[in-house]
Amino acid sequence: MKKLLFDLFPLILFFLAFKFADIYVATGVAMVAAVAQILWLRLTGRAIEGTHWINLSVIVVFGGATLLFHDDTFIKWKPTVLYWLFAVILLGSRLLTGRNLMRRLMGEKIALPERAWSRLNDSWAAFFIASGALNLYVAFSGHFTEAQWVNFKVFGLMILLLLFVVVQSVWLGRHIQADASGEQAVTDRTDPS
Structure with missing residues (x-):
């Protein structure tokens, strides 16, 4: 259950940020959360799965484009x-x-x-x-x-x-x-x- 919640961490924060702000703030929060997730795994010596890297890459590219072009x-x-x-x-x-x-x-x-x-x-x-x-x-x-x-x-x-x-x-x-x-x-x- 902890692993599931940890994997859903960026998504949960995206949802909460959207409810309190807008899609652009939510996107930025999800990007920061995905980076923080990888850093936490690295700092604690836990294995970083391929899915974590893929998710990070996709959120950085598509989230970055969302913020850059405000689209x-x-x-x-x-x-x-x-x-x-x-x-x-x-x-x-x-x-x-x-x-x-x-x-x-x-x-x-x-x-x-x-x-x-x-x-x-x-x-x-x-x-x-x-x-x-x-x-x-x-x-x-x-x-x-x-x-x-x-x-x-x-x-x-x-x-x-x-x-x-x-x-x-x-x-x-x-x-x-x-x-x-x-x-x-x-x-x-x-x-x-």
Whole structure:
């Protein structure tokens, strides 16, 4: 839970700053929070994950452009760029190098048949692509206000992510069963043996 809250730190501060000021102050606060997050990890000797660096890079580039040009279009693109970048990394790694990043991230915790790892990787990539597209719709369709977009960015995308994780857990649960020792063993239910 601490890790989740720590990872959400810039987003929470963005939301609070928007509620008390405007999109430009919120953008600056999120940029400072993302930098502070990296500095804190470095100072405490904790591992800085690739996702932290990616998020920092995207917020600095798009947040910086938002502040420099005083145009909120850039910050509204940020979630989409971040999600689509994750999708490209997931799909590109598998297609170009043959490495399944989901397997690499979760392979020590669970064992799955190769086909299930491929589906897991592709489903996450599809989720990121769809979420990025949905963000663009809410941000630029003209049907939503800026405040509604901020609420969607902070709460809507988070709820979608949580729902997706629950669906993924149920799907993964179909492949996991306890063996005689009570340890979790993973089987491919499509295997006739």
